[in-house]
Amino acid sequence: MGTLSALFAPERVAVVGATERPGSVGRALVENLQAGFEGDVVPVNPNYETVCGLPCVDGVGEAGADLAVVAVPVSAAVDVVREAAEAGIENVVVVTAGFGETGGEGAARERELEAVAEEYDLNLVGPNCLGIIGTAVGLNATFAPRSAPSGSISFLSQSGAFVTAVLDWAADHGVGFENVVSLGNKAVLDESDFVASWGDDERTDVIVGYLESIEDGRRFVDVAREVTRETPVVVVKSGRTEAGAQAASSHTGAMAGRDRAYAAGLREAGVIRADTVQDLFDAARVLAGQPIPDTDGVAVVTNAGGPGVMATDAVGDGPLSLADFGSATVDRLRDRLPGGANVYNPVDVIGDADNDRLRDAVDVVLADDAVGAAVVLAAPTATIDFTQLAADVADLQSRHDLPVTTCLMGGERAREADDVLEDAGIPNYFDPARAVGSLATLERYREVRDRERPEPTTYDVDREAAAATLDRARDRGATRLGVEATPLLDAYGIPTPAGEVVDSPTDALDAAERIGDPVVMKIVSPDILHKSDIGGVKVGVAHEDVYDAYEDLIARARNYQRDATILGVQVQEQVDTESGVETIVGTNRDPQFGPLVLFGLGGVFVEVMEDTAVRLAPVAETEALAMTEEIRASPLLSGARGRDPVDREAVAETVGRLSQLVTDFPEILELDVNPLVVRPDGVEAIDLRLTIEPES
Template identity: 40%
Template structure:
């Protein structure tokens, strides 16, 4: 319940969770000391010499004062509210210190002390104790083993660094304290300022996700740059990064790129995936940009802050010397970018502006005697070309060059071309320094070498591509049509009850079929005659394969026989497979097991002509991200070609297409050398179904479809068909609650339920999907001006409400962070579904609270739908273990007030405020 002063409760609840660490009103330094050169002295001196508007309390049981400031023997002795404790005592004492802080009501701590998990198991146990004490008191912990936290704009320096960072708009997060001090020194030389400067340490509690959410709401932060050594809570990081990256660039350099996660794998997918590739896939999925060097980290932060994002990766290069243009081209194309193709209109215009001997192509070589006017005229012409996504202007100092005046005129030209990014490479030293300074001050980033500029542009294009993936509206799919979940679960349950972790090929194909994935007809035969009968029913030629519950790779035991044309060939193949298994057993390569014989007969299937493309589709478990999907070139040489792309489930059709586009085989799937294209839309839907299978059946550890045969769309035979499949399950000894979970929460089917309006109309209430964006547009078109005002507290124009950039973010949500329920009815006129109500729960990061909002189509007012939607949101909140939900409601919105009061909400009025707060405590 609210306290006696609910207005103050409201104000406190509106404060951001990490304010107590980043902008504390009072700080205690536990372990403060006068000893020269000590961490405790340095931190206290930094806090005292950089006034941040708060009170500082040294805590030291052996001294009455430290650095002239009254000291206290314990945190409890301070006697005033302390928001943040900075702990610099030895590691062994830290659990007790945190316990004392929790008992004193301190809500946050920065643990500077080292000697925890980095020292071994004893240190890890200390960390567990610290976390347990913090959890008891509801404390948040930064560290341990960290440099501390700076808020340069506030003047708060809670670190033992030698100086205070300059204020700016760049947030820097690092797991390496040593790198923090190096970056700080670099920033002074380069005049770089920071909005936040945070040493993460071991991330015992406060991790990447907490800081990314926090800085995403910070008005002073324009970009977030990260030095990462480990991902920590992968789901929290991905959830926060995806939310923030669209509006604020997140640029990461990850140490350990070449470290291999070598694990024995029973599937091709397990053999092909590596942890660093998975990390790349995770970054792509969330719009995070990964760079390879410290210089690129800050170069990208600068350019994304100064220049618009390009639509693609097509660059136009303008230069007064051929060599630098060639170098830039090599760097661009080598990193996956492309030269923009000049249109005939652009070439004709340049012909009028440039000397006869210009290059007549891209790079546009305007020759060494180019004066400033030639540069700007050529730049303006090139920028108008619709086939270009960005421009790089190169100047080399020659006898006729005017680097400073060219820069001045380029700045004027660039102001009129704000729709495309412009980069510059002013090559040379002191001779071009004044021009460089002009460009940099005007927001045109400059680079000493053109190949560096080309690589930076390529990163910009990649960043735009990744963001477009996130919010591109996918094609609508019949997500649940044809899925037989009960049949799938029955197959897996039978294997578990038999004590098996390996499905037979027949079971694996039946599992795929339960999810609507087409498979080749397969029959199991326990003896020769049954095999002949099966072959006759299927029709010759056929394939005979080993049927076994224990042998993973049938080819390892000569367990596959192809193109069998008659009954005798089938009998011979049956005997050959049985004999091959027996030979392996006698040789000791297979452990004899009377309870589980290796040979259970054969499977028979038709001999399929490989008149298409052999693909592989699979999934295996990554230690950090859980299930990971793989798509690429399949067949027997899959591990040789290694043409694959990785992705995180769940997929939609857009994400499925992006996975395909990352492979070399994709070019062939589009059609090549007279062969028609594969039905890519059908392939997208198959990948979506496969990702559903992986996320809905967590007992699957590894799964392969290899080969998945993809034929051209005009083929008479099935265009997509799984010819072979392998499924490995997690051991029965792993409880359901301990199974790896997807890093991105899958669609929450449990919240999908029917309901009936008062007039008898059937309604389906379910979580929103990305595919619902077109339905959301029609929903907003149905709303009255009054309904819009009651929801948004202003008259928000329809064009703003239905803008793709807005609706995409509202429909393509992270179900861990937000839960939006939509009520749908079937429209008999159009034969399509219509959204008639939306209810949304948005969790407040770092808390157990959430805010709710709701809208109901005007034509369904009075049908009880608003009450039912809010009931569903309350049920979701309880199921998601939230402690409270709240909403702001206009005092004139009497209908919403009545619904809330009826369902147990407490209404809190704020004097003079036309908005009141509705609060429901759930715990």
């Protein structure tokens, strides 16, 4: 696959399927290209001599093009792409539908298309897409009703309809683009390819996207992690609900559902996730137009108390903080503002302020070392000229080189000012919270850019012992394992209580004698996942009661499920849980992103509380420590109600070791350690269950 820069900057474009028929895709493509493309446009259709006044050729091989846009019936599309490839055309956009999205025959046809692209090393967009735009050369190779204004944002979308809506909106809101691509079915080029290419494009300041799926999550993470060191990436990912997670067999599977996987993957990639389309383009505009702040201190300057309070609340709700002005700044404000003004943050210049007073206040606060960014808010008054205010703010922002957003709360009076601010790259909003939210986006990207990315620790483990445990399970046809798989944890250095799995009451007595009173006894069956729900766990069993407890556990299991496979009973050392906190560490293998690792509050109510943090495996210990701080129950780990703080480092090591285990053994699909009892002096894995593939 060649470089994608030529895809958006061709010299000669062939439109295969061009036609004079009004309302047709083939005609719209030609007309859109004629409207602004700096190169040559060649219609391809043996049934016409000319299309839209341009001479036609019979076949794409005669066009001499370096980009072919294919809009022919689906039955001919693969042959046309092969013909283009044989003519040396390396860049192809297939707008034709009727491929994989239709299933059956269409899916087979899409595989043929992929094979041709692989054979000839094509850069192929689509099929079933709207097309592409490259504003640097005026290229609009889409059938959208309007093109994109020029700018420094590159935009990808899995929905062609969304592209048309965004282009229409952008033209009215001063948002410009460098490149636009409708991904379609992503038969060849996908989101990772474009993010990688645009990350190297000096004309692209921000990459934004609308995604419904990511085909190869691990590749996307690897690509975006490098790109986001220099270029912000912001996406809206649709499909937050995951009904399938409810059917997962493990706690981790239920809680680390598909959206949690995407959230973890995007976080690891350094991608900023927007919740709405409005958030997406608010982020894009501020990242494209404003510098990244060095600190999170925000100054608020306003001529209206109410909007100032709203902005202050928005600062408190997010990652930013109100800047604490130095005494020199306060003195300068006091000298320049009337007695009724507030010279502390937020600065209120009061309602009779004119343009000079507002300008002076903004100039003073931007000079303060504690200020990393500013929000300027103004309600319309007879003493304020919004257009002049916009020019003043643009000038001050440029001179101080600090990010500024504005909230000029007006209608007609604010429109001309809005144009001035747009030209300066300063976002203007009617809502103070959006103005603050845009600055918060800059702070989020600064964290991404500056984030340390340590390599996960590689622990000294016994892989052979772990492999033997999994082999024994497969030999007996098991795919679901419980405490009989405890040797897996032992092999990877995760502490477990002393215990044995026995298959007779006599052996249970012997095991209890070796372990010491009292013991915990648990039914061992891959078919009974929730042992406590059927009374399959007995705690505090004295030596004289072990025999009867064994018999009772077996009977309960048989009564619950007569055909259940029962491997015996685990006799285990009783662990003091009172001095610790019951947590869960688990993994779930996602089809796109691979193994996820989850940590959170554990015990019998784990799915009720749903208090967890998720990361992609393998997990570095610094990230594992961050997971312990991220959950709502973090104060419990810090020693709430007079308890001693637990050993968070031991938790982080356990997370790291477990993530290494599931990375080493991809046949482990799901694994729960629940509870993992965390105490001041370490951790102990009390119970586990896992699901493995039937064949490695």
